Amino acid sequence: MNQLTNKVKAFLSQDPIPSFINGQWKKSEFDQASAIENPANKEVLTKVAQGSVADVEDAINAADAAFLQWKNYSPKQRAEILNRFADLCERDAEELAQLEALDVGKAINNARGFDVPFGIECIRYFSNLILEKDFEKNLEIEGINGKQVRIPYGVVGFIFPWNFPLTLCMWGIGPALAAGNTVVIKPAEITPLSTLYLGILAQEAGIPEGVINIVPGRGSVVGETITSHPKVKCVSFTGSSSVGKHIGQNCGMNLKPAKLELGGKGGAIVFNDADIDHAAGGLAGAITLNTGQVCCTATRWIVQEDVADKFVEKVKAQLQKTVIKAGMMEESEMGPVVSKKQQDSIIDYIQKGIKEGAKLILGSDQLMESEGYYVPPTLLMGGEDNICFKEEIFGPVAFITTFKTEEDAIRQVNSLDYGLANSVWTKSPEKAQRVALEMVSGNSWVNAHNVFAYGLPYGGVNGSGNGGGVNSIETLFDYTRGLTIA
Numbered sequence: 002m003n004q005l006t007n008k009v010k011a012f013l014s015q016d017p018i019p020s021f022i023n024g025q026w027k028k029s030e031f032d033q034a035s036a037i038e039n040p041a042n043k044e045v046l047t048k049v050a051q052g053s054v055a056d057v058e059d060a061i062n063a064a065d066a067a068f069l070q071w072k073n074y075s076p077k078q079r080a081e082i083l084n085r086f087a088d089l090c091e092r093d094a095e096e097l098a099q100l101e102a103l104d105v106g107k108a109i110n111n112a113r114g115f116d117v118p119f120g121i122e123c124i125r126y127f128s129n130l131i132l133e134k135d136f137e138k139n140l141e142i143e144g145i146n147g148k149q150v151r152i153p154y155g156v157v158g159f160i161f162p163w164n165f166p167l168t169l170c171m172w173g174i175g176p177a178l179a180a181g182n183t184v185v186i187k188p189a190e191i192t193p194l195s196t197l198y199l200g201i202l203a204q205e206a207g208i209p210e211g212v213i214n215i216v217p218g219r220g221s222v223v224g225e226t227i228t229s230h231p232k233v234k235c236v237s238f239t240g241s242s243s244v245g246k247h248i249g250q251n252c253g254m255n256l257k258p259a260k261l262e263l264g265g266k267g268g269a270i271v272f273n274d275a276d277i278d279h280a281a282g283g284l285a286g287a288i289t290l291n292t293g294q295v296c297c298t299a300t301r302w303i304v305q306e307d308v309a310d311k312f313v314e315k316v317k318a319q320l321q322k323t324v325i326k327a328g329m330m331e332e333s334e335m336g337p338v339v340s341k342k343q344q345d346s347i348i349d350y351i352q353k354g355i356k357e358g359a360k361l362i363l364g365s366d367q368l369m370e371s372e373g374y375y376v377p378p379t380l381l382m383g384g385e386d387n388i389c390f391k392e393e394i395f396g397p398v399a400f401i402t403t404f405k406t407e408e409d410a411i412r413q414v415n416s417l418d419y420g421l422a423n424s425v426w427t428k429s430p431e432k433a434q435r436v437a438l439e440m441v442s443g444n445s446w447v448n449a450h451n452v453f454a455y456g457l458p459y460g461g462v463n464g465s466g467n468g469g470g471v472n473s474i475e476t477l478f479d480y481t482r483g484l485t486i487a
């Protein structure tokens with residue numbers, strides 16, 4: 002078991018950890034705190050203050066006041082400060098990784114290797130982009146000396162889910178801050194720790210007071226206030242499709258842009274000419290990564306009939322080797338799921354799926370007797386009408402169907418309203434490109450699943466989001482608006 006660093010111990014010893022508002026740590030006047038649990042052993046890690054409406058309003062007012070200063074910093078000044086923030090995140094990378102492993106339950110080596118460094122890279126990517134690119138456009142229209150500039154919105158409200166608290170927060174605030182906006186962040190109720198730790202680093206980096214505000218608390222209080230407040234000029238939400246639709250409606254009523262990154266039920270088409278070992282390895286990894294709690298991961302495996310048996314045997318063998326242990330254990334490859342609620346929901350889905358006729362190929366339909374909220378990798382096989390094929394389970398569970406023709410495989414992938422990410426596995430580059438174009442989603446990956454890089458836009462369509470995406474130059478457009486001067 003990894004030892005907690007002294008900084009992590011000190012951070013967790015606060016009772017409760019307050020909100021970060023206007024550069025200060027503020028105990029909520031609400032005077033309510035919620036216990037944050039370690040899903041690996043059900044112990045309380047610490048308590049976190051629950052923000053009130055008044056706290057959120059303070060945060061929004063602080064962000065609004067800070068905007069007047071921050072927007073007028075030159076791109077160079079903003080980039081310098083944000084890069085200093087990134088340096089400090091790198092210095093405290095182990096602290097951030099430990100908080101992710103403790104709070105979410107994820108394997109610490111995944112947090113060290115992906116969540117933390119990839120999140121930090123986002124701050125650097127967008128800080129460099131605002132230096133390199135000129136966003137001013139001369140409009141050559143006869144008789145008019147016109148141009149369009151892009152300017153920040155003002156206060157941007159961010160609402161995040163619990164599965165990648167740090168990475169998703171960086172994906173959001175990186176471009177928004179670089180573009181000159183100020184931010185009010187609401188982390189998920191159950192995983193606020195790494196986000197709150199960023200407050201310490203923001204303070205030390207000299208990010209001006211009010212530019213970053215972090216208010217943990219309930220969706221119905223903190224989240225609703227952020228989305229409906231008139232001084233919040235743009236809302237960025239990452240989370241479930243149902244809450245996303247509600248937020249979209251709320252923002253629509255107030256005519257403010259809502260950037261929605263929502264749920265998914267990714268399909269993977271495995272053709273009979275695929276490298277089956279490679280596909281089995283890649284897809285086993287897709288459901289064990291973050292214990293399957295990944296919005297874009299492949300959870301519907303659509304396999305060509307004549308290679309289905311071979312594929313199933315190989316993927317089973319891969320999954321059986323997974324080292325399932327507390328995320329803080331060095332050797333852990335897959336930790337527990339995030340909460341009792343999530344564990345119950347996953348088991349409930351598996352039981353319903355079996356009741357509807359699915360065959361259980363690997364895993365269990367019973368709660369595991371263990372000190373944490375563990376669910377083993379689980380494979381089900383059956384028809385497309387099964388609940389486990391149709392609904393997002395958000396756990397280490399994949400549902401396998403078979404197909405005979407390319408048309409049928411594409412039809413199966415596109416049979417749901419989700420459209421976040423799919424993949425195609427084949428040795429034929431022509432077939433891969435053809436199928437990639439036909440699968441309805443924001444991302445079609447080829448012979449891989451979960452492919453991320455800065456410069457590669459990532460986002461969903463239909464029930465998975467409104468398309469803007471993250472991680473590319475277009476993201477800066479989502480956090481700025483055009484101003485025409487003529």
Ligand code: NAD
Nearest residue numbers: 161162163188189220224225240241244262263264265296
């Ligand atoms: P959720 O929708 O239940 O909650 C997300 C956030 O919204 C939380 O902070 C919650 O407190 C807040 N919230 C809840 N009700 C609200 C309201 N009425 N107003 C404002 N805020 C409110 O999602 P979750 O269970 O935390 O996360 C899992 C979901 O997130 C999955 O569906 C997953 O696919 C999705 N997700 C999507 C992406 C993506 O990039 N597309 C990334 C990660 C997770």
